[in-house]
Amino acid sequence: MHVPATPAEEAVAVGLDGVRPALGPAYAAALGGARAAVLTRLWRALAFEPLPWVAAREGGPGSLTVLLAGGSRLEGPQPDAYATGPYVEELLLDGRPYRQAARLVAALGVPHGSEFATELDGSTASLALSRAGQPSARPDAAAPTTREWEQRVVDGHPYHPNCRSRPGFSVAEELAYAPEHRPVVELGLVAVRAEECLVTGEWPDRLRDGGRILVPVHPWQAAHVLGKEQVRAGFAAHPLMALRTLAPEGGGPHVKTALSTRLTSSVRNISGYSIETAAAVSAFAQSLSERLDGRLHITRTLGAATAHSPDLAAVLREPPEAYADTASGEQVLPVAALAAFPPARSAAWRAEFARLALSVCLRVLDLGVALEAHGQNLLVVLSPAGAPVRLVYRDLADIRISPARLRRHGLPVPPLSGRLVTDDIGVLRRKLYGSLLTGSLGATAGSAGAFAEAFAEAAGLPATADTGALLTGPLPTKALTLMRLSPGVPGDQWAELPNPLLPRPPAAR
Known part of the structure; x- marks a missing residue:
């Protein structure tokens, strides 16, 4: 047709x-x-x-x-x-x-x-x-x-x-900047007087020039948004899944840049709030991960800087490979890439991964933190044999922290306020369930039936009220289309999906 x-x-x-x-x-x-x-x-x-x-x-x-x-x-x-x-x-x-x-x-x-x-x-x-x-055919690669x-x-x-959806990108720009096309991107640098910047964490000497902070900028941002700024030559980097986050060609921290266009749902600039809270949230997350028996590592935010503009800001983040022994053959995959990992197609592998992801993330939620554990933020470390052994989480900009739950477990409450902090149980559960269950695990399974099968084999989950809530009704997911059709409504909106984890009634005879 x-x-x-x-x-x-x-x-x-x-x-x-x-x-x-x-x-x-x-x-x-x-x-x-x-x-x-x-x-x-x-x-x-x-x-x-x-x-x-x-x-x-x-x-x-x-x-x-x-x-x-x-x-x-x-x-x-x-x-x-x-x-x-x-x-x-x-x-x-x-x-x-x-x-x-x-x-x-x-x-x-x-x-x-x-x-x-x-x-x-x-x-x-x-x-x-x-x-x-x-x-047409990928070259064989052991790791x-x-x-x-x-x-x-x-x-x-x-x-x-x-x-x-990449509005504002020409065909040439998609080929030059999108990760699936495997380009090398030349990041630029904008020099801003230190007194005109907000910097948190440790900003490295290589990104300073006397009394000026050198803020990495994406070339698309330089061409379309920062037209009046003087952009100097920077360094080469490889774009990652998030497109505006890049791995420098010579190694070192990943660089999250501002990119003031709407990708999927959100305009990808960097708010002043994210810069202000970056160091405190990162330090808190590191202390939390120490209670999880090595099953979850959270990449550190090393430094963050903004020229008091969401269009000119950057975050330096520890690469997730820091938490894998790559020399021995361990690999680190974002969960979204599991569709390209053949062992993940087996029911036994999916069950093992579901057990790991659910047990860890539900434990973290019980302690007081709801991770936005979708397929981009959540990564899995694989053993040399391909088994899921532990998790890595990156990008702390949109987690939710419950002071009441932290206090209940005798944990220190970080010095934070604003949108990251809430004791609303509905908000906390939606944040995790809507990213992990109706996002990462659902997409890894690829169907309701495969999802139910993986969960049925994922025994040994923590016995918490949050775990029980998984089995009592529909599951939340972001209403992504409703949000795009409601430009005047701020924040997330939600839908409910059939819950494949609920016990099925016996078939009628």
Whole structure:
């Protein structure tokens, strides 16, 4: 079935003609799969999120009908909330077929749908470009580096329709800066007088020039946002999964830069609050990890600096490889890369990983910290034989800390206030469950059935109230599409997913 190209799909094709025409055929071949991948993510949202213009949902044998407030009917296959592979190639709106998420959303005519449709169009085209740029066969490697594993995450967020949305990036810039294209990026430096900066932690001498702080900046930021700033030559680095976080080519701390464009859901600048709290949160996290018998390590924030602008700031962070014995054959993988790790496809391996991740993260929650343990922040250390042996967590900018729980365990409360601090049990549980269960573990399993199977084998979990809460109702997940369609509503919004961990009733006889 011929499907006419959308504006973004056509624009990428034209852009490739100008900068890398050899990729054109591969891009054209990847479009069908990219359309299905984004449409599948959108259908998950339409099936489960509390969208105000959805009047009802009616399930049938293998199908679902979404009834819209205006009287329209949207029909598709029965969704699996935890599936990561494309299973939707076409949806029917009042009997008319749609194979492109952008055109479907435009046809729905919902509030803010036009802007969202543009993002979905860009996400689809960018995803096809990402897939087109992959080598046909990877060279054998006994132990890829962590950076190489990160660059194998091609499809982005497993459940967000904006999985590859990169507004403001040209085709040339995607090829030059996106990790899945494996480039080397030249970071720039902006010199700012020390008295005009806020610096926390230890800022290294190599990033100082007399009385000035040298703030690393991403070249996209330098070109599109910091036009009036004097950017000097910096150093070469490899982009990681987060795109704006890079590993210097010569080794050393990872560099998190400001990137003032919306990737998936958020504009990726760096708030003053994150800089102010960076050192205190890092010190607190290190003390907490000491209580976990070596099963969880938290990368240290070594230094953070801002020129009192979210558009000109940077964070230096310890690389996760610091917590693995790579010389003996240990590897460190971000959880999002497990789809490219063949042993993770076995039920036994998934159960072992689920046991480790759940036991550690639930223990941390009981102590008083909810980690945002999604597939980018959470990494797993593998033994030389490929078994999951311990976890590494990075990026402390969006954890939640409960003073009451810390005090209950006799732990010191860090000198913090603001959005990181809460005793609200609902907020704490949503933060962890919505990232670990309906994020990392769900995506690693790839289906509700495989998720339930892995959990059933994950015995020995800590007996806490939080553990019990996993088995009493639906599981929370961020309502990512609702959030994109609610630009005036601050903060996270939530949906509830069917809980594959609940005991199933006996089959009727």
